Amino acid sequence: MLDRENAAVLEVTPFQAIRYDFSKSRDLSTRIAPPYDVLDEADKAALLARSDHNIVAIDLPHVPPKSAGPAEAYRRAAETLNAWLADGTLVREPRPAIYLYLQVFRYAGRTYTRKKFIARVRLCRFDEGVVLPHEQTFGGPKEDRLALMKATKCNLSAIFGLYADPEGEIDAAFAATAARHPDAFGTMEEVENKLWIVDDPTTIKAVTSAMSQRQVFIADGHHRYGTALMYRDWLAEQQGGAAAGSSGGSLPLGHPANYVMFVLASMDDPGCLIWPYHRALAGIGLDALLAAWKDGCATCAESHADLTLVDRAGRRQGVRFTNRAVLAKLAPDECEAWRKLDTAYLHRYLIDELLHGNGGAGASGAARAAGSGGAGTSASRSTGDGATATAGGAAAGAALSTGGGKSPAVRFVKSEKAALETARSENGVALLVRATPMAHLKAVSVAGGLMPQKTTYFYPKLVTGLTINPLE
Numbered sequence: 166m167l168d169r170e171n172a173a174v175l176e177v178t179p180f181q182a183i184r185y186d187f188s189k190s191r192d193l194s195t196r197i198a199p200p201y202d203v204l205d206e207a208d209k210a211a212l213l214a215r216s217d218h219n220i221v222a223i224d225l226p227h228v229p230p231k232s233a234g235p236a237e238a239y240r241r242a243a244e245t246l247n248a249w250l251a252d253g254t255l256v257r258e259p260r261p262a263i264y265l266y267l268q269v270f271r272y273a274g275r276t277y278t279r280k281k282f283i284a285r286v287r288l289c290r291f292d293e294g295v296v297l298p299h300e301q302t303f304g305g306p307k308e309d310r311l312a313l314m315k316a317t318k319c320n321l322s323a324i325f326g327l328y329a330d331p332e333g334e335i336d337a338a339f340a341a342t343a344a345r346h347p348d349a350f351g352t353m354e355e356v357e358n359k360l361w362i363v364d365d366p367t368t369i370k371a372v373t374s375a376m377s378q379r380q381v382f383i384a385d386g387h388h389r390y391g392t393a394l395m396y397r398d399w400l401a402e403q404q405g406g407a408a409a410g411s412s413g414g415s416l417p418l419g420h421p422a423n424y425v426m427f428v429l430a431s432m433d434d435p436g437c438l439i440w441p442y443h444r445a446l447a448g449i450g451l452d453a454l455l456a457a458w459k460d461g462c463a464t465c466a467e468s469h470a471d472l473t474l475v476d477r478a479g480r481r482q483g484v485r486f487t488n489r490a491v492l493a494k495l496a497p498d499e500c501e502a503w504r505k506l507d508t509a510y511l512h513r514y515l516i517d518e519l520l521h522g523n524g525g526a527g528a529s530g531a532a533r534a535a536g537s538g539g540a541g542t543s544a545s546r547s548t549g550d551g552a553t554a555t556a557g558g559a560a561a562g563a564a565l566s567t568g569g570g571k572s573p574a575v576r577f578v579k580s581e582k583a584a585l586e587t588a589r590s591e592n593g594v595a596l597l598v599r600a601t602p603m604a605h606l607k608a609v610s611v612a613g614g615l616m617p618q619k620t621t622y623f624y625p626k627l628v629t630g631l632t633i634n635p636l637e
Contacts, residue, residue: 175295176287177376178424179261179369183246183319183633185218185349186256193351197358197630200385201225201322218254220630224321226313233308239316246317246633257635258362263369264632265339265361266428267347270625272438279436279625280336280343282363282372283323283632285424286381288394296390299327299382299606300616310392311399320393320634323428324386325627328379329607330431338371339363349631356625360632381429382610384623393425396636426634428627432603439606441598442619443584444511446520446573447591451476454594457520461488461510471507473597477589486510491518502608507599508617521572577619 185196195216198204204212204221206228212219226242227234249255264283269276289295314320330336347359363369383390400422401415416423430437446454451474455464462484467473470483492504495513503509573593578584584595601620609616 173289173293173295174377175379175381177373177427177429178285178287179263179364179373180285180421180424180426180634181258181261182264182283183250183255183257183635184631186253187349189253191347191349193349193358193630194353195351196220197351197353197628198224199353200626200629201230203626205229218249220321223249223317224313224629227309230309232306233312236312239312242313243316243318246319255633258364260364261369262362262364263372265342265363266631267343267359268436268625269357269359270355272624277436277438279430279438280339280434281428281430282335282339283426283428284373285421285634286324286326286427286429287424288390288397294380296326296381296383297610297613298387298615299384299610300620301618302387303618307388307392307395310389311395314392314396314636315399318635318637320426320636322386322389322629323426323627323632323634324389324393325384325623326381326386326427326429327384327432327437327606328376328381328429329433329611330375330379331433333431333433334375335372335431336434338368338375342368351628353628354625356628358628358631376429380610381427382432382606384430384621385627390425397422400636421634422636424634426632432607437603438624439600439603440579440622440624441600442622443578443581443598444596444619445576445578445584445587445591445593446596447576447587447593449573449593451480451482451594454520455482455484458484458515461486461491461515461519463487471599472511475585475588475595475597477592477594479585488514500609500612500614502605502612503614503616506601506605506609506616506620508601508620511596511598512617516575579622 185193196219198212198219198221199208201221201224204225209221209225209228212221223242223246226238246255250257266281266283268279268281270279271277286296291297310322328335342361342363342365345361348362349360351358397416405415454474455462462472465483465485467481467483469485471486472484474482474484486507489504489510491514492499492509495518496504496509499509574591576584576587576591578587581595581597584597587593588595601616606616606621
């Protein structure tokens with residue numbers, strides 16, 4: 166359990182964002198973009214074909230962004246940013262503001278609205294209990310983002326954070342703002358994005374004061390948070406002394422580099438949907454897998470299943486978990502809420518213990534400790550943050566075979582279709598996971614636990630290009 170009595174206070178502040186000039190066009194559809202880490206060269210070209218002022222011209226100087234590109238790429242990104250500021254494509258907000266951000270989308274025949282706001286959050290270590298990761302993450306390179314921050318002196322891609330607000334206090338503070346027409350809007354991948362500038366001191370005070378009593382859990386952007394800490398410490402060193410602790414080290418307390426841009430949403434918003442990340446096991450048949458898992462699963466109708474298995478031929482089999490109590494022995498340091506997670510049972514027991522027999526220990530503590538120093542939360546190795554990966558189970562460092570050995574590789578995929586295609590192409594079995602309820606995420610997070618990697622997929626993804634956070 167996190168020690169909230171001695172925790173630091175969450176500091177959420179307004180800022181003077183760099184943004185497109187809404188007086189020229191409120192429709193940003195051709196200028197916004199999906200997150201940089203899901204784009205390839207073809208995606209970037211398609212976005213720039215829609216507008217040569219699309220944000221990817223700055224936010225994605227090097228593809229793929231899994232390692233640092235040539236210095237020239239980041240220099241060009243900075244030159245583009247400065248040129249757009251000079252010619253009025255981009256403008257600096259005249260007064261400090263926060264930004265109401267709504268996404269309207271359809272899912273399963275229903276229309277949803279996910280309500281969020283954009284603000285700066287003071288950087289702090291995870292062990293201070295203010296800003297926290299919600300799940301283990303794969304180790305990912307940060308050199309590309311760090312090089313971009315150094316060149317542009319800006320934070321271009323926001324971190325997605327969640328907070329608890331069962332009474333709807335934050336939502337109520339934005340009620341008057343949401344009643345007027347948005348200042349800007351844009352459609353991306355059938356999701357309508359709406360943005361309001363909120364520079365009213367009364368509203369800002371109500372929101373920031375209410376947020377000071379809360380914790381923020383990183384939903385997406387763990388590596389970006391780690392990069393922001395690295396940039397802060399690098400800048401402090403450049404200015405004459407190493408940064409120490411969470412208060413900005415040798416940087417002045419109000420220095421912009423002590424903060425990072427967040428998009429913040431309530432866990433209690435019905436529009437905040439969690440989709441599952443599915444898995445696929447390569448190089449194993451359905452019958453062999455059921456035999457390996459006989460001590461932990463029983464076959465059942467798919468409608469009553471905790472997990473659905475589909476082999477390369479399309480044969481489907483539901484299974485229910487029959488030995489959840491074993492996690493108390495295998496992961497004694499994990500909270501009870503963690504032990505109830507389907508992905509915890511799947512990775513720590515079914516895959517690590519029964520399939521691979523490599524055991525291991527729960528990784529929440531190790532990952533939390535890694536985050537306490539600001540480096541992020543790496544609990545396993547990976548090919549990156551894309552739609553597929555080869556990785557270990559719940560245990561830190563429990564890397565699986567990539568197909569050359571006896572242990573089937575685990576692939577992480579975002580859709581059922583991709584899981585089935587992976588099972589077919591790799592002669593394996595798709596593992597169709599149930600979506601994790603928000604209540605489970607809250608329970609694990611509040612208890613100080615970390616969900617297994619790729620437990621959650623938040624839909625829809627945030628767009629890039631609504632606001633840019635200057636760091637000087």
